Amino acid sequence: MYESGLVEIQPHSYDLHHYRENSKHGKGILPISQENKKDHYNRFLKDTKEVMKHINDNIGCESYVFSYPYGKYVSTNEEVLKTLNFKVILTTKSEYADISNGLYGLKRINVPSHKRLEDLLLY
Numbered sequence: 001m002y003e004s005g006l007v008e009i010q011p012h013s014y015d016l017h018h019y020r021e022n023s024k025h026g027k028g029i030l031p032i033s034q035e036n037k038k039d040h041y042n043r044f045l046k047d048t049k050e051v052m053k054h055i056n057d058n059i060g061c062e063s064y065v066f067s068y069p070y071g072k073y074v075s076t077n078e079e080v081l082k083t084l085n086f087k088v089i090l091t092t093k094s095e096y097a098d099i100s101n102g103l104y105g106l107k108r109i110n111v112p113s114h115k116r117l118e119d120l121l122l123y
Helices: 037-058 075-083 117-122
Strands: 065-068 088-096 106-107
Touching: 037 075
Parallel strands: 065 088, 088 106
Antiparallel strands: none
16 A cells, blocks of 8 residues: 555554553553653653654654544643654544644544545535
8 A cells, every 4th residue: 555655654653542541551642640741751752653663664654644542632742743753743623624723733534434435525
């Protein structure tokens, strides 16, 4: 798919795409309850570097777009992504993207598996 030039492979997280919090992760990339900002920053940084390495090693492309799992994030997540030079960050807010306010926190058109192409094009 990537070699076709029609598809980009970009990160969503390495091992933080979990809906429920437990002792190893928060909901998605959110902090774990009682986790301080520094520990959350470092945990998210480590996970993001891992997924970037995995994509680069296996596909050969650079990571510059990040999609927030479940659309949930805090300022610490954005700080990490800025540090790692991400250019675009997507939420799960389903609307047309408005780039006039920048490329961080962009809305997008979600495509659930049950959505027909005709319905998507009429959106």
